[in-house]
Amino acid sequence: MSTLHESSDFALASEKAETLIESLPWLRRFRDRIIVVKFGGNAMVSPELQAAFAADMVYLRTVGLKPVVVHGGGPQISAMLTKFGIESEFRGGYRVTNTEAIDVVRMVLAGQISRELVGLINQSGAGLAAAVSGEDAGLFQGRRRGVVVDGEEVDLGHVGDIVHVDPSVVFAHLDAGRIPVVSSLAPDMDHPGHSLNVNADAAAAALAVALQAEKLVVLTDVPGLYSDWPNRDSLVSSISATELRELLPKLESGMIPKMTACLDAVDGGVSRAAIIDGRQPHSILLEIFTTHGIGTEVVPA
Ligand SMILES: Nc1ncnc2c1ncn2[C@@H]1O[C@H](COP(=O)(O)OP(=O)(O)O)[C@@H](O)[C@H]1O
Numbered sequence: 447m448s449t450l451h452e453s454s455d456f457a458l459a460s461e462k463a464e465t466l467i468e469s470l471p472w473l474r475r476f477r478d479r480i481i482v483v484k485f486g487g488n489a490m491v492s493p494e495l496q497a498a499f500a501a502d503m504v505y506l507r508t509v510g511l512k513p514v515v516v517h518g519g520g521p522q523i524s525a526m527l528t529k530f531g532i533e534s535e536f537r538g539g540y541r542v543t544n545t546e547a548i549d550v551v552r553m554v555l556a557g558q559i560s561r562e563l564v565g566l567i568n569q570s571g572a573g574l575a576a577a578v579s580g581e582d583a584g585l586f587q588g589r590r591r592g593v594v595v596d597g598e599e600v601d602l603g604h605v606g607d608i609v610h611v612d613p614s615v616v617f618a619h620l621d622a623g624r625i626p627v628v629s630s631l632a633p634d635m636d637h638p639g640h641s642l643n644v645n646a647d648a649a650a651a652a653l654a655v656a657l658q659a660e661k662l663v664v665l666t667d668v669p670g671l672y673s674d675w676p677n678r679d680s681l682v683s684s685i686s687a688t689e690l691r692e693l694l695p696k697l698e699s700g701m702i703p704k705m706t707a708c709l710d711a712v713d714g715g716v717s718r719a720a721i722i723d724g725r726q727p728h729s730i731l732l733e734i735f736t737t738h739g740i741g742t743e744v745v746p747a
Pocket residue numbers: 485486487488489518519520521665666667668670671672673674675697698699700701704
């Protein structure tokens with residue numbers, strides 16, 4: 447037998463009901479809208495968090511939104527490269543990817559992480575998830591890029607930008623009621639038969655623009671963008687595209703591709719972009735369905 451503690455149970459129940467009611471305008475606003483969700487490798491820190499993420503995607507789809515997942519896997523790629531004895535380094539936030547490394551990148555992204563996420567989503571919502579690599583069905587076309595670090599041009603090897611997106615395959619999955627899970631690889635359009643390693647933040651932004659998504663949400667391992675990193679008092683709750691453009695040259699490492707992606711998305715017509723803490727279970731539900739959201743939001747203008 448269990449007993450009721452009337453006042454505390456009542457308060458807790460009221461709080462839960464208020465949260466549900468708070469979600470109502472957001473359920474209306476986002477109904478039938480596409481949300482691109484970037485799930486970073488650093489946010490996939492435990493099986494529990496991955497399972498919570500998968501359940502969140504099923505929740506979003508079930509209440510009428512259209513989530514599209516773009517996953518990362520930086521730390522997992524690094525671990526596999528180490529296992530194979532292949533060296534890799536990051537320059538300007540991007541992995542230098544030689545001919546040996548690109549095979550490992552593809553194996554980890556499309557062969558391991560994508561499969562795991564599809565499996566987890568399908569455990570929560572049978573048959574909802576479908577894996578799509580950027581190399582499939584003409585989804586992405588890429589072009590090699592270098593990066594300028596301290597004024598010097600650095601060759602990144604098989605690393606590229608997405609220069610063309612054909613989102614038909616993603617729309618087809620969405621129309622069929624599925625949750626597409628996209629890996630950030632692209633065919634190298636200048637070197638047929640070769641693949642490019644695309645930063646997953648950049649891939650998510652390019653896809654969000656092509657789909658004209660309502661929102662891009664990036665899950666990572668910090669609560670959001672710090673304007674004066676690593677000063678923990680400088681967490682930004684909202685920033686305009688103009689302010690972000692000014693801040694961008696002062697940013698470091700992992701935040702450079704992430705904030706560039708948010709800026710590209712908003713400049714490309716996506717209404718909003720947000721960076722949130724993927725280590726907090728169900729953070730995406732709080733971001734989408736509460737008035738103040740969490741993390742850092744990037745807004746146009
Ligand atoms: N200004 C900043 N604000 C927040 N995090 C920052 C900043 N500058 C650098 N970082 C680093 O960026 C990391 C997130 O990028 P990254 O490691 O590439 O994550 P992910 O795997 O999610 O893409 C954070 O863990 C943090 O260490």
